[in-house]
Amino acid sequence: FFGSYRRTERESDVTSLDTLEVLRSVKNTQNQGFAKGTWAPTSSDTFTATFLNDPTEITGTDDRDITNARDRSQEQGGNRYALSYSRLFGPALFEASYNVHNGEVSQFSAIREASNTVLFRSTDDRTLVDEQLGGFGQDLINERDVKMATASIQWNMGRHIIKAGGEMQWNENFRNTEFLESATYTSLPTHLAGLCGPEVSSGSFSGSIGFDPLNTSVFEGLMDTINASPDRASYYAAFDANGNGTITAEELAANLTFNSTAGNPNGLVNYDRTFQSALGPQETSSEGLSFFVQDSFSLNRFTFNVGLRAEQWKHFATTGEDIFTFDWEFAPRLSAVYDVMGDGSQKAFAYWGRYYDPIRNNMTNFAGTLTGSVLEEQTFINGDWVTFRTRGGQTQQDAFFAPTTQTPYTDHLTLGYEIDLGRNMSFGATYTNRRTRDILEDYDLSLYAVDTTGSTAAYPGPIDHPDSLWLGLDYFGYSENPGSNFVIATLAGGERDYQGIDLVFRKRYSDNWQALVSYTYNNAEGNTNSDSNADFQGDVLYLDPRAPGQYSKQPGNIPHLFKAAASYTLPIGLEFGGTYRWNSGTIASRTELRSGRNLPIRLPLAETFEFAGITTERWITPGSVGALQNPSWGQVDLRAQYRREVAQANFEVFVDMFNVLNNQNSIRDQDLVAGTGGIGFGEAIRFVGPRRLFLGARVSF
Numbered sequence: 001f002f003g004s005y006r007r008t009e010r011e012s013d014v015t016s017l018d019t020l021e022v023l024r025s026v027k028n029t030q031n032q033g034f035a036k037g038t039w040a041p042t043s044s045d046t047f048t049a050t051f052l053n054d055p056t057e058i059t060g061t062d063d064r065d066i067t068n069a070r071d072r073s074q075e076q077g078g079n080r081y082a083l084s085y086s087r088l089f090g091p092a093l094f095e096a097s098y099n100v101h102n103g104e105v106s107q108f109s110a111i112r113e114a115s116n117t118v119l120f121r122s123t124d125d126r127t128l129v130d131e132q133l134g135g136f137g138q139d140l141i142n143e144r145d146v147k148m149a150t151a152s153i154q155w156n157m158g159r160h161i162i163k164a165g166g167e168m169q170w171n172e173n174f175r176n177t178e179f180l181e182s183a184t185y186t187s188l189p190t191h192l193a194g195l196c197g198p199e200v201s202s203g204s205f206s207g208s209i210g211f212d213p214l215n216t217s218v219f220e221g222l223m224d225t226i227n228a229s230p231d232r233a234s235y236y237a238a239f240d241a242n243g244n245g246t247i248t249a250e251e252l253a254a255n256l257t258f259n260s261t262a263g264n265p266n267g268l269v270n271y272d273r274t275f276q277s278a279l280g281p282q283e284t285s286s287e288g289l290s291f292f293v294q295d296s297f298s299l300n301r302f303t304f305n306v307g308l309r310a311e312q313w314k315h316f317a318t319t320g321e322d323i324f325t326f327d328w329e330f331a332p333r334l335s336a337v338y339d340v341m342g343d344g345s346q347k348a349f350a351y352w353g354r355y356y357d358p359i360r361n362n363m364t365n366f367a368g369t370l371t372g373s374v375l376e377e378q379t380f381i382n383g384d385w386v387t388f389r390t391r392g393g394q395t396q397q398d399a400f401f402a403p404t405t406q407t408p409y410t411d412h413l414t415l416g417y418e419i420d421l422g423r424n425m426s427f428g429a430t431y432t433n434r435r436t437r438d439i440l441e442d443y444d445l446s447l448y449a450v451d452t453t454g455s456t457a458a459y460p461g462p463i464d465h466p467d468s469l470w471l472g473l474d475y476f477g478y479s480e481n482p483g484s485n486f487v488i489a490t491l492a493g494g495e496r497d498y499q500g501i502d503l504v505f506r507k508r509y510s511d512n513w514q515a516l517v518s519y520t521y522n523n524a525e526g527n528t529n530s531d532s533n534a535d536f537q538g539d540v541l542y543l544d545p546r547a548p549g550q551y552s553k554q555p556g557n558i559p560h561l562f563k564a565a566a567s568y569t570l571p572i573g574l575e576f577g578g579t580y581r582w583n584s585g586t587i588a589s590r591t592e593l594r595s596g597r598n599l600p601i602r603l604p605l606a607e608t609f610e611f612a613g614i615t616t617e618r619w620i621t622p623g624s625v626g627a628l629q630n631p632s633w634g635q636v637d638l639r640a641q642y643r644r645e646v647a648q649a650n651f652e653v654f655v656d657m658f659n660v661l662n663n664q665n666s667i668r669d670q671d672l673v674a675g676t677g678g679i680g681f682g683e684a685i686r687f688v689g690p691r692r693l694f695l696g697a698r699v700s701f
Helices: 197-201 216-227 232-239 249-255 361-368
Strands: 002-015 022-039 045-053 056-058 072-076 079-089 092-109 115-118 132-134 138-157 160-179 183-188 269-278 282-299 302-316 322-325 329-339 346-356 374-381 384-391 399-401 409-422 425-437 440-443 486-490 496-510 513-526 560-569 574-583 591-594 597-600 633-646 649-658 666-669 684-687 692-700
Touching: 160 269, 160 361, 197 249, 216 232, 216 249, 216 384, 232 249, 269 384, 282 361, 302 361, 322 361, 322 399, 361 399, 361 486
Parallel strands: 115 183, 399 486
Antiparallel strands: 002 022, 022 045, 022 056, 045 079, 056 072, 072 092, 079 092, 092 138, 115 132, 138 160, 160 282, 183 269, 269 374, 282 302, 302 322, 302 329, 329 346, 346 409, 374 384, 409 425, 425 496, 440 486, 496 513, 513 560, 560 574, 574 633, 591 597, 633 649, 649 692, 666 684
16 A cells, blocks of 8 residues: 655746736645555455545636736646456456546636726737726636546467457536626727727737627628517618618628727727626536557567557537437557667667547537527627627527538657667667648538528638639538538648657666756648637638648747756765756747637738639738747756655655746747737747745655
8 A cells, every 4th residue: 555645835926927017926735645555365366446636726827918807716636536457367467447537627716807808909008907807707617527447358379469458438527607797898998989890800909809790600690680689670770781681791890880888897898798698507528439459479570569449439418418429430550660680789660550539528518518508799789789699508509510520530650760879878769750630620601501591602702613612511411501600520621740850868777877868850730720629710711721821830839859867866865866958949820819819810901812713801911820939948957855764764855946047038929910918029928937946855654
């Protein structure tokens, strides 16, 4: 039996990114417990039980671009339980396990007021305090529980080691969200009163643009509400400019003016809000079943491992209804190792395999939130808040999984060579190639196929053009538009390609010391960053992966990394160690803020160009994707440790010092062209953490 407990407390002072004023002190408290027990009733049977937990309380956020008004506390972590059993049957080994993980990431608004985000022009003088009025505006309880059962059996049959098994996984996501004062707001300052729709949606603003009258799904959702309204005639009188009985997106945009402050919590100009029209908890779930079989065997100087994995996933709504079952997927894998000299001193190796990336529960929530909280996204028109999109509830389903949706996968190739240099030293080189396809996205069927009346009018170009982005209902597996806000589907033309090289020198522990030095080169390119996540690449044409300017360096990639580590142990039990790590900085894009996402910036209206017969779309600015290189940075960490055994107890005292040189240079610069608060484009917004000292002691017996 073994057990341990550790409590850590860390307090950080947070200064405002724009004014450098001290905002708050944030305390992070973690209680970490661990226990493990093993029982072997016979020489062939072993039972093991494990428990660990990491409940964490964080009093606020350490993001320097979050003001005290928007501060929130966070509770996270949870318990993990594991039971395992193994039995040896002569040449066979049977293993089974059952695991439970109770996870949580919940946030609670520090100020009990509605959130009101203010949109300023990029040229306006303002601070973060001016942009962030009200509180965080919501309390979010989010619990993510996972249960998993596994079983496998392994046979030793001559030169073959055959292993087969299965796995069952259950994921549950419980959410309970409450908006303070029932809504979160986005407003315009009073000096911008009188702006019309296109001036807001196409301008350079500090905050997140939500309502865009020229967005197909936004416009059609708004018109559904207007046409069902008892005040329909007043809306048509205001926006049907030519009086033909139809309001077009262009007519709405040209005649919609934001100038009302009625009911605004801070007396500002109403632009849009998200209104919580119903309260209630929500729980979605998914289930995965997988099987595998593999065979390891040797042939002369070769060692092979051949395997096949099959898996299937099902997703369930808050009602318990099975909303989508993915097809069975089959993933082959093959590896080979060649003993170059026949004495184990050098080896060449290769691996190829396919990995599937099961859709996570965020997409289950998107398509399966049919009960509990209901959110209505609204804009202020004709003296009232008008809904353009409803999320949650059964009145308007937010999304369906399209029948043709596939599970994203990655084909992975590795080639490598390693040599034993003698004296416990080795050197290795590895080349890696990955191709990711069948990437997931959500689509607006009215734009990419037909609307609920069967019309293709929302697509702004000829659907039969050779470069057309239009897909049609067949691509999604429908015969008619199902009527949801969106459909989740495989992203047409989406791809990510990666190549990398790793060089590693290793000195294994001997003569009281050890060392490791490595260099990694990463090259990642593609036309999508979506990762089991519905974003915008199927909502608007300018972000379609097949649209101009999309394929480029992948934002988030770090081209060069270098690491070095070493330790030395004195005979008296005193050990010294240190690490140095450096990277060349992440790749980023020139962006604008839309619905909380930093998206590639678009061309001004006057600079639009024709593509696929489309002349009205504001495509992304050429060279904006992957155009920025964030600063490189490095850090030195040191550790000293003393161990001593007294009687039957082991005593250990250690000290860790992180960022010894106290380098606090930028690791990320502002990529929003409009900036935010007082932080302009290209200015530093994230920094290396300051020097920290960690003292610890451990007793084991």
